[in-house]
Amino acid sequence: PRKIIIDTDPGQDDAAALMLAFASPDELNLLGITTVAGNVPLSYTSRNARIVCELCGQQDRAVYEGAERPMVRPLVTAEHVHGKTGLDGAVLPEPTMKVQPQHGVDFIIDTIRREPEGSVTLCTLGPLTNIGLALQKAPDIAPRVKELVMMGGGFFEGGNITPAAEFNIYVDPHAAAAVVGSGIPVTMMPLDVTHQLMTTKARVARIAEIGTRPAATMVEWLQFFERFDEEKYGSDGGPLHDPTVIAYLLKPELFSGRHCNVEIELQSELTVGMTVVDWWRVSGRKPNVQVMRNVDADGFFDLLIERFARL
Ligand code: BDR
Ligand code: CA
Numbered sequence: 001p002r003k004i005i006i007d008t009d010p011g012q013d014d015a016a017a018l019m020l021a022f023a024s025p026d027e028l029n030l031l032g033i034t035t036v037a038g039n040v041p042l043s044y045t046s047r048n049a050r051i052v053c054e055l056c057g058q059q060d061r062a063v064y065e066g067a068e069r070p071m072v073r074p075l076v077t078a079e080h081v082h083g084k085t086g087l088d089g090a091v092l093p094e095p096t097m098k099v100q101p102q103h104g105v106d107f108i109i110d111t112i113r114r115e116p117e118g119s120v121t122l123c124t125l126g127p128l129t130n131i132g133l134a135l136q137k138a139p140d141i142a143p144r145v146k147e148l149v150m151m152g153g154g155f156f157e158g159g160n161i162t163p164a165a166e167f168n169i170y171v172d173p174h175a176a177a178a179v180v181g182s183g184i185p186v187t188m189m190p191l192d193v194t195h196q197l198m199t200t201k202a203r204v205a206r207i208a209e210i211g212t213r214p215a216a217t218m219v220e221w222l223q224f225f226e227r228f229d230e231e232k233y234g235s236d237g238g239p240l241h242d243p244t245v246i247a248y249l250l251k252p253e254l255f256s257g258r259h260c261n262v263e264i265e266l267q268s269e270l271t272v273g274m275t276v277v278d279w280w281r282v283s284g285r286k287p288n289v290q291v292m293r294n295v296d297a298d299g300f301f302d303l304l305i306e307r308f309a310r311l
Pocket of ligand 2: 125
């Protein structure tokens with residue numbers, strides 16, 4: 001199985017991504033989970049990662065606490081979407097697991113140095129702060145990383161936190177810029193993909209039919225999470241962002257895109273955090289990111305539901 005580290009700011013959709021990874025041990029060897037401030041402050045995201053482990057009977061997983069704030073800018077959070085705790089919507093177990101003593105950034109550095117070159121895939125579901133800090137502290141790790149798959153950005157679809165920027169990139173654009181400039185092969189799952197993945201009533205009903213505690217909790221989380229889009233945009237369900245990263249590792253054929261140049265806007269207050277995607281290759285700049293644009297939505301939900309049923 002492919003060795004992965006999941007870097008996350010749970011988040012109901014982050015929880016769905018973690019569950020998809022837990023349910024896929026034949027394909028994925030999860031070396032550790034690192035947490036970052038994003039949807040909610042770090043104390044919540046670190047707690048939430050452990051709650052998701054416990055809910056799924058995965059108490060033997062290792063959770064490492066990472067960065068408390070972005071590299072340069074002040075932290076921006078998204079309680080308006082995820083609720084005060086980040087996992088609002090369901091009654092949850094108290095975590096009994098402890099966080100690991102090592103800092104998340106050091107865990108990332110040590111793991112990439114220890115494992116064979118080209119064997120570790122980084123999966124990022126939140127702001128890229130931990131990876132940005134790891135690259136700053138240990139630039140030698142970049143050529144050793146197999147691949148980084150991130151949920152973040154948006155191009156033709158626009159932004160979800162400002163008209164120009166997607167939340168994960170907006171919160172720490174400096175870290176995102178360090179990642180796309182690092183030479184690591186990057187695959188990006190932007191809003192253009194995730195907005196095709198709506199948690200419709202019919203799809204949520206299929207998750208409910210599974211009948212287990214993790215599935216029932218996921219239904220409550222999704223019903224909480226999707227209210228934001230339903231109230232604001234009148235949609236049937238909300239977009240499921242973060243599991244795209246794990247689904248891509250399991251079934252890359254569900255996604256299609258283009259290898260092109262991506263740069264991150266750092267200067268303009270109006271467009272800071274924008275992922276400037278050179279889809280039409282007009283800039284002459286070197287392609288550095290595999291940018292996904294389309295997804296087989298039914299295939300994606302079939303995979304998700306089939307795996308959730310294994311937990
Ligand atoms: C991203 O931001 C968070 O709200 C979600 O968890 C996802 O990672 C979507 O823009
Ligand atoms: Ca997230």
